Structure formats: structure tokens, C-alpha cells
Amino acid sequence: MVAQTFEDPTDLAGRRAALAAALEKVPSTRAGGQRSVLGAAPLSEIVGAGGGAEQVQESIPVLEPLTGLLPGGVRRGDAVSVQSRDGICDYLALALLAGALAAGLWCAVVGVPELGGPALADLVAGEGDVDRAAALDRLVVVPAPGEQWPEVVAALADGVDLVLVRPGIEVRAEVGRRVDARLRQGRSSGTRHSAALVVLGAWSSARLVLHTAATTWTGLDGVGPTRGCGRLTGGVSMLVAEGRATGGRRHSARMWLPAADGAARPIDDAAVAARGTEASGERALRVVA
Amino acid sequence: MDARPTRAAVAWCPDFPVLAVGADLDAQVAVFSGEGARRVVIACSPGARAAGVRRGQRLRDAQRLVPQLAAFARDERAEARAFEPVVAAAEQVAAGVEVIRPGLLALSAHGPARYHGGERALGLVLRDRVAQLETGEGSAIIVGIGIADGVTAAGIAARTPGADEAVIIEPGGSAAYLAPFPLSAIGAPPDLIAVLDQLGVRSIGRFAALPVADVAGRFGAEGVMLHRSARGLDPRPPASRRPVEDLCVEHEFDPPAETDEPVVFVAKMLADRLHAGLSAAGLACVRVGIEAQTVTGRVSYRLWRHADANGGRLSAAGLAQRAAWQLDGWRSREAHPVADPVALLRLVPDQLVLDTGTQQALWGAEVIPDRVARAAERVQALLGHDSVARLRLVGGRGPAEMLELVPWGEEPAAEAEQAPWPGAVLRPAPSAVPPEPAQADVLDARRAPVAVSGRARISATPALVVLEGREIEVAGYAGPWGYERSWDTAGRRRRARMQCLLADGRVLLLVLESGTWRVEAVHQ
Structure with a gap:
């Protein structure tokens, strides 16, 4: 006492x-x-x-294979920058959404009309006992917010737990600060609801910056007579986390993202090796971005 | 012993959705709902019906039967508006008119029949009043009238083809009258019809002959309701309580609402409060009265059946929609559309029954928390109704066809088809599906464009992909797979898909159509 x-x-x-x-x-x-x-x-x-206020989970959980990279999940009130190629939605951004959806939280997607819905549903369904059809029930999408994206993000941050946004244009510093302030306001007032923000692209105040360093795809690498006979069967992604949240260090993790069933799975090197020596000529092909 | 239900009169305007869209009933016309390949005929003109067009048919089947068929999308707002004069005419004949849906209304026949000198006379008066009316396009409104014990039997009697005057089923005769009709006539759900059909029970009479205890044991509360209908009794137990004043919800507008939008918004809010109040009392209501009062004291009061097309409870959004229809119709009926702002809106639950529980599982069992609903509605207020949506997985072959955007607050049009889709793009699904696929050039080692033959053979091994002027090497590929979009009315076009692994670490799903490659989806 x-x-x-x-x-x-x-x-x-x-x-x-x-x-x-x-x-x-x-x-x-x-x-x-x-x-x-x-x-x-x-x-x-x-x-x-x-204070006994309505207790919400402190941070937003991530998919099981990503816990090594992001041990505490994603903190509410924080902005996370996902630097995908050309700012197009990638599996890493989908995985962050899937982690929250699989935990029963609500998510919103603002200004990302190309979001791969079926892929997201597979990631959620792969995490646990979730029906694929029900996986997207807690997702609110605003495909075309236009210039009003900061207002839309602010409104949604009051309701949902995780917001994925692509501003589309370069974010002016004052607009970024306004959105940040709005997020932190939710966190610091204690009783108020607070969401985390995932930005596709750069975000100057992001405490955590994530990107996919390389993905090794399997199934598309037939040679000789088997050329073109396969089909994409999955990819092993190398994910990297940097920023203030990691104490300035560079953390990385490898995992199946996506696995053959579209889920995220921890890597099993033996299985990858076995795949590589299959008689069908399927050979893991490493491509560095 | 069950009490015999009260005498009810039902007026039915045939093919009302067709009339409402302003189509000529003499032409071959169909009105459909739904989108794309799931467009279903919900009403058609007599001419189209003679050629074999039926309700519930897929629109493309109907178009195969009648190639010159004129198809219109359903306009529920127009239906409500066009029905408003009919309701007004019926209200001059008797008080307490209940709109079951646009095109169908019911009223208690007991008092009015005495007043007008018999049920036959009531039917004639009702028919004559409606016959004087015209739709906005000048076509006459035809009406069929049935009077019987209970709304169910009266509704079927009203549909008697070729009847010139009211079809009257004598008191006590409803069960016998209903007996030969198929079960679909009393609105039995298809799955129940299928089960009963297997048991050899195909008519209402056979169903009514089943012991009520067995029906209850096998089909539950829903079955008992239908059984009561089949026996010519009112499907619901008689109202156990009169509407109590404290279950009404109302809102005073200060300042008065000059436009409809705030009224509709408040209607949604009131509907939520009404639902909360009813469920706290363990009650449900069969009908809801929407009452709007203007500053000059004029009142619009209309009863709406508190059930949607699937028999479920009307959502708050659904009730707000009814309020919008009502205001719309009210204003269009005014001879002098003077500014007369709405000062008061009240929702009155009518005919209360004990809540036996209904399924509320259209969206799975997901209940939307208030804070999420509020946030989404705020964005809707900012950007418009269609700007906020939920994703729903539907069947489809291409990655872009597997998703459907359902505007926030609306129910999906139909159950998702979980059938297997042969030729569908397999897992893992792409992470990005651009709404407008970008054009790409696929070149072989000698920089010649890569083509695909009619048998889905590739002309040369792809070596380069040119995307927005950037040349990227191809590190591997799979396919191509040919497929056809046979339902595409623009003509059968052959297409081919190919997965292409680029040297920069992306996998593209490329589609060839009319000689042009496009990036349909990206794995990255």
C-alpha cells in the first residue's frame, strides 16, 4: 500500500x-x-x-508464428509502418490484421481497395478454430476515403481495435501529428477506447517499422520438361522489424507466409529441405528482393 | 379450443413491383432483384407469365424463354410511393389499415362490413375506391379482394384469378378453403416444404391434419405457426396485451426537421430503443406503427409489418427505411408541398406477443458492438452510405469474383454459395487484387510478345514482364490455364491465366484476354 x-x-x-x-x-x-x-x-x-475502468487487452495479439518477431504484439495507440513494395497490400499487412481478427477483435481497412480478402480469410482460419466464411465478419472496409482519410481513421479508431490505412499520398507532417495525437488521446485518457494503426508506407512517428526482406516461393520453379507445370504452393518470408520499439535493433524471422493452405506457419527446415529434393523437380528457389 | 380469428379483408394488387417501376403491364416485363448471375425474377407482367416466366426464376432463364423480355431492377421506394394512394383509399373505407408490404394490405373486416352493409358491400366499396386510382404513369391499378377468417386465408382468397368482386370465405370455412393449396401459399420456408414433401405432405390440408403436438415436436415454434395458418387460424396467438404507452418511443425535433434525412436518422435510433424496450419486457411485436407529426399538426400514421423478407425481426436500418418510404409517400401525396417540417416522430409497437425467440444469424452469430457501429455510421455520415462495407466471401473463380462488398447496415443479398468452383484460382490466395488490373507486356527471350493458343499452349517461355515501363525478369512460371466466362453476356471470350515469378520477388497472376495481359492479382 x-x-x-x-x-x-x-x-x-x-x-x-x-x-x-x-x-x-x-x-x-x-x-x-x-x-x-x-x-x-x-x-x-x-x-x-x-481504476477498474473497462479493461481492454493492453496490446493486440499477432499470429502465432509472428510472436517471435513481435513478442508483445502491437501496442494500442502506436503506429506501425509496413513498408511493402509499391505500397501494395502484402501478406505481412494481412497477417497483422489476421492476428487481431483471430483474437476476436474488430479491424478496419481504409484506402486499400486491393486488399486480398480470401488470403486474409485463410490467414485467420489458419490460426485457430475459425470458420473461413466467418473470418471477415469483424472487418470494416472503407475502400475509397479520398482526402478525408485522416477523419475516417480518427472516427474508426474510436470503434475498432486495429486500423490498416494507406494514405495514398505523401503525408504532411501536421496531418501525421494530428492522427498520432488522436491515437494517443485514446490511449492516455484511460477510459477511452484505443486502437493501433498500421500504415502501408512510410510513417514518420512509427515506433515499429516492418517489411518483408525476401520471399522464397515454391512451386513455380520447374526446369526442363516440367517448366510451367507447377503452381504456386507457398512462400517462405523473411520478415524484419526495426524502429524504436525494438530498441533500435534489427530483428528478423523466417516463416511460411503464406503456407500452402494460405495460413502462416512456423518454418520447419526439414520439410523445406525435403521439398527441395522431390523428384518432381520442385526446388526451393531463393529470390532476394 | 382455439378462438376463431377475426374476419379480415385483404386487398392485393397483382404484379405491383412491375406497376411501380412504370412498366406497361401489357408488354412482356420482369422485375428482378439481386446482382450479376444471381438476378432473380420477383415479379412479371401477365404477358411474360403466359410465356413461362415465374417468380424465383433466374433472370437469365427468363430471358431464354422470352428473348425480348424487358427487365427492370426492383425499386422498393417507388413501390411504397406508388402504393400510398391505395392505402389512402383503403383508409377512407375503414380505419386501421395494415400494410403487409407494398401491393398487399389488410384490414379488419368486422366493423367496416357492418358499416357498409355486409362483407360483399365492403369488398365492392374497397374495389371501387382503388379502381379510381392510377399510377404515376397512368396505368390502372387492379386489385383483388378476399375476406375470410384471418389474414392468411383472406390473402389467398384475394389472389383468386379472374374474380370480379370480393372472394368471401364464410366464417369457419377458412381451413376447408385452404386445404387444396400447396404449402408455399402460406409462406412455408423451402426447407420445410422439402421435408414435408418427402413425408408425402404436399397440401395445406394434409399438413393441417397432422397432430399439433407432432408438428411442435418435429418443427418447433415455426412449424406451429404454420400449422395454425394451415388450420385457418391466425398464425400468431392473439395479442396478449394492448400496446402499452411506455413501450412507445418518440423524439421531438427541436428545431423541426425540414428535410427527411434527420427524421430517418432518428427513426434508426428510435428503432434501437424500441427493440431494447421490447426485449427488456420479453415481448415482440407483430407490427410497428410509425407516426410523424408536423409543426402544423398534420399526422402521418402507418402500420408496418415488423418482419423482413426472411421472417426475421426488422432491423433498425430496416425500420428507418420504412420511415423514409412513409415520408416519401406522404410528401408526394400532398397537393401543396409546402414547407411543413416534422416536429415529432413516434414508433408504436402494435399487437404485442411474447418473444419466443428468433434466429438472428444472418451474419453468423456476430453481434456488432455499439462502439464499432457508431464509428462505422460516423464514417457513413462523412462519406456516404455505400462507402463503408463489410467483405463477404462468395463463390467465384477469379480472385476478384470471390468477394462481395456489402454496405454497412445492409444484409447480404443471398446466402454464400459454398459449392466447389472448378477452375478456381487455388491457394495460397493472392495478397492484393487490384480493382482495376494494370496492363502488362509479357515477352519471351527474343522480346517477342508471348501468346497463348486456343488449347492453352504458350507460344514461348516468358522471359520478361514489362510493368509501367519497368522491365522485370521472369524467374519461373506456371500455367497457362485456359478458362471461359460463359455467363458473360458480352460474348464468350477465351481467357488464360498464368502465375509468373518475377526476379524482384513478386508472384503475379496474369490474365490474357483479347490479346492483352493484365495483372489480376499479386502475391507479395
Whole structure:
């Protein structure tokens, strides 16, 4: 138990400082025995959790194979930049959506009309006991927000848990700051709902920058008489995470993304090797982007 | 012993959707709903019917029967508007008119029949009033009238072909009258009809002869409702309570609403409150009255059946839609469309029954949380109704055909087809499917364009793909696979698909059509 008396209860900054100091004294373990990093997490998050407000999951879970790369999932209130080729929707962006959808959360997609819906459904269905037809039930799409995308993102961030957006044009710094402020507002007010933002393309304040460094596709590499006889059977992707959230270090992970059934699967090198020596001439072909 | 239901009169305007779209009933006309290959005929003119066009038929089947068939998309708003004069005419004959849907209305026959001097006289008065009317296009409105015990039997009697005056089924005679009709006449769902058909029960009479306990045991509450219909009883138990004042919901507009949009918006909100109030009381209502009052004190009151096409409860959006129809019709009926803003909107539940529970699983069991609905509606207010959608997987061969966008708040048109699609693009599905496929050049090693023969043979091994002026080497490919879009009315065109692995690490799904390659989808 930690106590603190206030001399001037209207002095907001003073109360915050006192509360932070008081919390430092609280044993730094939270539910589940996990060590929490009090210094790093915004104060209000901890206050919100203690205040008995409607408790939402702290971070947004990711698909099982991605947990190695993003151990804590995606934090609410954060912006994540996914740098895909030409800003076109890739499996990595779909995987982030799929992680939230599979966990029963709501997602929104703004300004990405080419979103591969069937691929997303396969990723969600691959994660667990989810019916493919029901996988997309919690997805709200706004294919053409035009110039009003910041307002659309702000409105949706009040309702859903994860928003994927492609601004389409270069984002002016002040617009970016406005969207960031809106996201953080949700987080810091504690009682308010808070969403995470995934941007297809660059985002100056992104705490986490993700990209697919290379994908090794299987099935399309027949040679000689088997040329052209195969079909795409999957790809092994090398994903890279950088940014402030990783402490400036470069983390990477390899996985089947997509696997033959469209799901994300942890890599099994033995299986890949076996595939490569199949008599059909299917040979894993490595292509570096 | 079940009490005999009250005498009901039903007026039915045949082919009303055809009239409402402004088509000539003498021509061969069909009205359809749905989109693309799933367009289904929902109404047709007598001429088209004579040629074999039927309700529920696929539009392309109907067009095969009648090549010169004029097809119109259904316009429910126009239907409601065109029906408004008919309702007004019926209201002059009797109070308490219930609109079952545009083209079909019911009223209690007991009092009005006494007033007009018998049911026959009531039927004549009703018919004459409607016969004086015309649609906006000047065609006469034909009406059939049936009077019987309960709305079900009266509704079927009203459809008697060639009847010049009201078809009256004597009190107590409804069950015997209904007996020879097929089960579809009382609105039995297709799956129930199929099961009963296997059991040899094909007419309403045979179904009515089944013991009610067995029907309840085998078919549940829905079966019992139908059984009551089949026995000439009102399908629902008589209202156990009169509408209680505190279940009404209303909203006063301050300032008064000069346009319809805020009224419709409030109607949606009120509908939510009405549903919440009813479910808290464990009740459901058969009908909902929508009452709008203007600043000058004029009132529009209309009863709407509180069920959608599938028999489920009307959603808030559905009720708001009815309110929009009602206001639309009301305004168009006014001789002097003066500015008379709406000051009050009230929803009154009518004919309350105990809520026995209905299935609410059109979207699986997914319940939309309030905060998500609010956010989506805010974006709709910002960008328009169609701008926010949900994705639904539907059957299809190409990656672009596998998805359907359903505007937020609307129900999908039809059940998803889970049938296998031979020739469909296999998994893994592409990560991006551009709405407008970009053109690409596929070249062989000597920089000659790669072509595909009619037998899906490739002319040369692709070596280069040129995309927006950028040349990218081809590192592997699969295909091509030929396919045809035979349902495409623009003509049978042969196409071919090919998966192409590019040296920059992408896999493209390329489609060749009329000599041009396009990027249909991307794996990246």
C-alpha cells in the first residue's frame, strides 16, 4: 500500500508526478506474474488498469508464428509502418490484421481497395478454430476515403481495435501529428477506447517499422520438361522489424507466409529441405528482393 | 379450443413491383432483384407469365424463354410511393389499415362490413375506391379482394384469378378453403416444404391434419405457426396485451426537421430503443406503427409489418427505411408541398406477443458492438452510405469474383454459395487484387510478345514482364490455364491465366484476354 496526500488537489501536474512516484514503490509485478516496465509504459495506462475502468487487452495479439518477431504484439495507440513494395497490400499487412481478427477483435481497412480478402480469410482460419466464411465478419472496409482519410481513421479508431490505412499520398507532417495525437488521446485518457494503426508506407512517428526482406516461393520453379507445370504452393518470408520499439535493433524471422493452405506457419527446415529434393523437380528457389 | 380469428379483408394488387417501376403491364416485363448471375425474377407482367416466366426464376432463364423480355431492377421506394394512394383509399373505407408490404394490405373486416352493409358491400366499396386510382404513369391499378377468417386465408382468397368482386370465405370455412393449396401459399420456408414433401405432405390440408403436438415436436415454434395458418387460424396467438404507452418511443425535433434525412436518422435510433424496450419486457411485436407529426399538426400514421423478407425481426436500418418510404409517400401525396417540417416522430409497437425467440444469424452469430457501429455510421455520415462495407466471401473463380462488398447496415443479398468452383484460382490466395488490373507486356527471350493458343499452349517461355515501363525478369512460371466466362453476356471470350515469378520477388497472376495481359492479382 502506498499513500500520498495532496496539498493542492487542482495541481494536475503535481498529482501526476506524485502518482508516478507512488507507483515506483509498488512492486513491479502485474497480473500473470509478468514483469511490467513501469518506466516505459505511459502512466495513465497503469492508472487506467488500476481504476477498474473497462479493461481492454493492453496490446493486440499477432499470429502465432509472428510472436517471435513481435513478442508483445502491437501496442494500442502506436503506429506501425509496413513498408511493402509499391505500397501494395502484402501478406505481412494481412497477417497483422489476421492476428487481431483471430483474437476476436474488430479491424478496419481504409484506402486499400486491393486488399486480398480470401488470403486474409485463410490467414485467420489458419490460426485457430475459425470458420473461413466467418473470418471477415469483424472487418470494416472503407475502400475509397479520398482526402478525408485522416477523419475516417480518427472516427474508426474510436470503434475498432486495429486500423490498416494507406494514405495514398505523401503525408504532411501536421496531418501525421494530428492522427498520432488522436491515437494517443485514446490511449492516455484511460477510459477511452484505443486502437493501433498500421500504415502501408512510410510513417514518420512509427515506433515499429516492418517489411518483408525476401520471399522464397515454391512451386513455380520447374526446369526442363516440367517448366510451367507447377503452381504456386507457398512462400517462405523473411520478415524484419526495426524502429524504436525494438530498441533500435534489427530483428528478423523466417516463416511460411503464406503456407500452402494460405495460413502462416512456423518454418520447419526439414520439410523445406525435403521439398527441395522431390523428384518432381520442385526446388526451393531463393529470390532476394 | 382455439378462438376463431377475426374476419379480415385483404386487398392485393397483382404484379405491383412491375406497376411501380412504370412498366406497361401489357408488354412482356420482369422485375428482378439481386446482382450479376444471381438476378432473380420477383415479379412479371401477365404477358411474360403466359410465356413461362415465374417468380424465383433466374433472370437469365427468363430471358431464354422470352428473348425480348424487358427487365427492370426492383425499386422498393417507388413501390411504397406508388402504393400510398391505395392505402389512402383503403383508409377512407375503414380505419386501421395494415400494410403487409407494398401491393398487399389488410384490414379488419368486422366493423367496416357492418358499416357498409355486409362483407360483399365492403369488398365492392374497397374495389371501387382503388379502381379510381392510377399510377404515376397512368396505368390502372387492379386489385383483388378476399375476406375470410384471418389474414392468411383472406390473402389467398384475394389472389383468386379472374374474380370480379370480393372472394368471401364464410366464417369457419377458412381451413376447408385452404386445404387444396400447396404449402408455399402460406409462406412455408423451402426447407420445410422439402421435408414435408418427402413425408408425402404436399397440401395445406394434409399438413393441417397432422397432430399439433407432432408438428411442435418435429418443427418447433415455426412449424406451429404454420400449422395454425394451415388450420385457418391466425398464425400468431392473439395479442396478449394492448400496446402499452411506455413501450412507445418518440423524439421531438427541436428545431423541426425540414428535410427527411434527420427524421430517418432518428427513426434508426428510435428503432434501437424500441427493440431494447421490447426485449427488456420479453415481448415482440407483430407490427410497428410509425407516426410523424408536423409543426402544423398534420399526422402521418402507418402500420408496418415488423418482419423482413426472411421472417426475421426488422432491423433498425430496416425500420428507418420504412420511415423514409412513409415520408416519401406522404410528401408526394400532398397537393401543396409546402414547407411543413416534422416536429415529432413516434414508433408504436402494435399487437404485442411474447418473444419466443428468433434466429438472428444472418451474419453468423456476430453481434456488432455499439462502439464499432457508431464509428462505422460516423464514417457513413462523412462519406456516404455505400462507402463503408463489410467483405463477404462468395463463390467465384477469379480472385476478384470471390468477394462481395456489402454496405454497412445492409444484409447480404443471398446466402454464400459454398459449392466447389472448378477452375478456381487455388491457394495460397493472392495478397492484393487490384480493382482495376494494370496492363502488362509479357515477352519471351527474343522480346517477342508471348501468346497463348486456343488449347492453352504458350507460344514461348516468358522471359520478361514489362510493368509501367519497368522491365522485370521472369524467374519461373506456371500455367497457362485456359478458362471461359460463359455467363458473360458480352460474348464468350477465351481467357488464360498464368502465375509468373518475377526476379524482384513478386508472384503475379496474369490474365490474357483479347490479346492483352493484365495483372489480376499479386502475391507479395
